[in-house]
Amino acid sequence: MGREVRRVPLDFDWSLGQVWPGFMRGICDEEIEYAIGAKWKNLGIDEICKQCRHFGRLAGILESPEGCPSTKINPPEGPGWQLWETVSEGSPISPVFATAEELAQFLANGKGHPLGAPPTYEQALAFVKAGWAPTMVSCNGELKSGVVAIGEHTRG
Numbered sequence: 738m739g740r741e742v743r744r745v746p747l748d749f750d751w752s753l754g755q756v757w758p759g760f761m762r763g764i765c766d767e768e769i770e771y772a773i774g775a776k777w778k779n780l781g782i783d784e785i786c787k788q789c790r791h792f793g794r795l796a797g798i799l800e801s802p803e804g805c806p807s808t809k810i811n812p813p814e815g816p817g818w819q820l821w822e823t824v825s826e827g828s829p830i831s832p833v834f835a836t837a838e839e840l841a842q843f844l845a846n847g848k849g850h851p852l853g854a855p856p857t858y859e860q861a862l863a864f865v866k867a868g869w870a871p872t873m874v875s876c877n878g879e880l881k882s883g884v885v886a887i888g889e890h891t892r893g
């Protein structure tokens with residue numbers, strides 16, 4: 738559980754903070770409603786299915802435009818860099834960036850980490866290159882962002 742860097746297409750457009758349905762136990766059941774979010778709860782099955790098909794199109798797992806996704810799947814891969822949380826099932830929490838350095842700057846600017854001061858650019862870049870960090874760690878009785886801890890550990 739923590740923060741993970743995923744390589745996704747530069748035009749990947751899954752909503753930030755929305756669980757990727759491919760990480761759910763099932764695709765077409767009440768969990769898709771949870772993944773899509775409460776805003777869809779009162780819109781009915783047609784809107785829920787519309788979002789489920791959108792997921793299927795992005796993931797490349799629709800047999801037909803009217804069909805339902807039939808399998809669990811990771812987000813599509815690409816050249817972009819995106820920060821995901823893995824505390825829940827997994828959802829993107831940053832825009833997609835063209836370079837690792839841009840994602841690191843996003844983190845250094847105070848985005849995407851849950852605790853304390855933001856990482857320095859160097860710490861953030863070390864994390865981006867490592868690809869994963871726990872949400873937080875305890876070092877000598879002090880809680881700190883896992884992103885910062887990975888950066889400090891990598892720096893030595």
